[in-house]
Amino acid sequence: GFYVGTAVAGGGHHLEQDYPDPFTHDKVYRKILGKQFSSVSPENQMKWDFIHPERDRYRFEETDAIIDFAERHRQVVRGHTLLWHSQNPAWLEEGDFTAEELREILREHITTVVGRYAGRIQQWDVANEIFDEEGELRTRDNIWIRELGPGIVADAFRWAHEADPAAKLFFNDYNVEGVNAKSDAYYALVQELLAEGVPVHGFAVQGHLSTRYGFPGDLERNLLRFDELGLETAVTELDVRMDLPASGRPTKAQLMQQADYYDRALSACLAVEGCNSFTIWGFTDKYSWVPTFFEGEGSATVMTEKFVPKPAFFALRSTL
Numbered sequence: 001g002f003y004v005g006t007a008v009a010g011g012g013h014h015l016e017q018d019y020p021d022p023f024t025h026d027k028v029y030r031k032i033l034g035k036q037f038s039s040v041s042p043e044n045q046m047k048w049d050f051i052h053p054e055r056d057r058y059r060f061e062e063t064d065a066i067i068d069f070a071e072r073h074r075q076v077v078r079g080h081t082l083l084w085h086s087q088n089p090a091w092l093e094e095g096d097f098t099a100e101e102l103r104e105i106l107r108e109h110i111t112t113v114v115g116r117y118a119g120r121i122q123q124w125d126v127a128n129e130i131f132d133e134e135g136e137l138r139t140r141d142n143i144w145i146r147e148l149g150p151g152i153v154a155d156a157f158r159w160a161h162e163a164d165p166a167a168k169l170f171f172n173d174y175n176v177e178g179v180n181a182k183s184d185a186y187y188a189l190v191q192e193l194l195a196e197g198v199p200v201h202g203f204a205v206q207g208h209l210s211t212r213y214g215f216p217g218d219l220e221r222n223l224l225r226f227d228e229l230g231l232e233t234a235v236t237e238l239d240v241r242m243d244l245p246a247s248g249r250p251t252k253a254q255l256m257q258q259a260d261y262y263d264r265a266l267s268a269c270l271a272v273e274g275c276n277s278f279t280i281w282g283f284t285d286k287y288s289w290v291p292t293f294f295e296g297e298g299s300a301t302v303m304t305e306k307f308v309p310k311p312a313f314f315a316l317r318s319t320l
């Protein structure tokens with residue numbers, strides 16, 4: 001009943017130029033993916049810009065292949081994501097739609113994508129990153145909230161639930177590992193939604209950690225307060241980046257510190273009854289998003305670029 005997952009690097013990957021679809025082409029990658037994990041999350045393949053590239057065209061092949069792979073390997077799948085401010089196609093962001101049309105576009109998308117995979121997705125990140133650091137809804141950069149108002153979030157959960165009543169429906173965000181303004185905002189919002197009978201089932205912390213900022217020591221306490229509301233909780237995108245020395249290779253001490261962070265994140269989840277899903281955002285530095293997105297930082301996953309397990313890998317293994 002406890003799932004250990006990874007993001008699956010495939011189409012739409014940030015390193016697509018250098019490595020076309022690792023999921024399909026990298027045999028070593030595939031083998032580890034099938035063996036070491038009980039849950040998988042498409043890293044980009046279910047995002048709007050990838051799966052819905054034109055208004056009247058969906059691209060399901062890559063997601064179909066991942067879900068087939070998962071089922072052959074007795075893995076569950078986390079769907080990611082349905083309502084987000086980022087990685088939306090230009091036709092959507094730059095389109096000239098009325099509120100009514102936009103609402104219908106979102107309803108149709110959710111119904112189509114969630115419906116296609118109904119019964120095959122364990123958890124859906126329905127709404128991703130809807131609050132800013134101050135705990136305010138992203139009314140400027142999130143097209144849905146900006147154009148349709150905050151009520152659209154509840155509708156997204158309702159439509160997803162209708163399309164797949166078995167899937168557990170989640171909020172997902174970064175910088176919400178600890179108790180802070182942003183996680184407080186989720187805490188307040190889910191209470192409101194639950195009171196209104198909106199089908200919200202889970203709260204997930206992404207867990208993009210950096211040794212620059214320290215480990216969020218109140219992670220367990222934060223998960224617990226959502227658990228006490230009756231929600232499931234999950235860690236969905238864990239990685240632990242660090243400032244790389246000039247050599248480009250982390251020191252022994254850095255790797256030990258990283259292992260400690262991974263282990264503490266897993267232990268916090270294991271300590272909370274309804275936290276049954278623990279996912280790392282890629283398992284090899286070869287395809288990690290970190291160096292591309294965080295200048296000077298890297299080595300964030302549990303295996304080197306050559307798939308050599310780091311102390312973090314063994315720390316997770318021994319705690320499991």
Ligand code: XIL
Binds near residue numbers: 043044128174237
């Ligand atoms: C990242 C992917 O890892 C990259 O390949 C892509 O270029 C950008 O997005 N929060 C999320 C994830 O919810 O979808 C993001 O994934 C990382 C931050």
